[in-house]
Amino acid sequence: MSKKGTKETNAVLDNHLAAGLRGDTEGVLSDFTEGSVLFLPQGPVRGIAELRGFYGAFLTKPPPGFPKAFELLRRDVDGEVAYIVWKAEPGILLATDTFLVRDGKIMVQTFAASFAA
Numbered sequence: 001m002s003k004k005g006t007k008e009t010n011a012v013l014d015n016h017l018a019a020g021l022r023g024d025t026e027g028v029l030s031d032f033t034e035g036s037v038l039f040l041p042q043g044p045v046r047g048i049a050e051l052r053g054f055y056g057a058f059l060t061k062p063p064p065g066f067p068k069a070f071e072l073l074r075r076d077v078d079g080e081v082a083y084i085v086w087k088a089e090p091g092i093l094l095a096t097d098t099f100l101v102r103d104g105k106i107m108v109q110t111f112a113a114s115f116a117a
Contacts, residue, residue: 005079009101013082021067023059025052031106039110063091063115090116
């Protein structure tokens with residue numbers, strides 16, 4: 001994979017994580033386009049309006065421990081693809097995200113988490 005792609009993907013991921021940890025919905029959304037899709041266990045979320053609904057809810061009423069106890073367990077970036085494993089206990093026991101970044105935007109993201117009961 002190209003180093004340029006890896007550098008760009010790292011920059012987008014850095015912004016995505018920083019904005020999420022600040023609770024900045026608009027900052028998170030700046031990494032997406034109208035054509036972006038987020039795959040969740042419940043089904044896909046498409047476009048800025050649906051992404052705003054998902055991230056707005058997640059960031060304004062986060063699970064217990066997020067963002068204060070956020071801990072990045074693994075981060076791998078190769079070209080346009082990034083993969084992270086993290087937790088934020090006690091609410092999020094383990095979570096993974098995968099990102100496809102193209103032209104400085106997240107085109108595809110997957111998210112799955114194990115939430116505390």
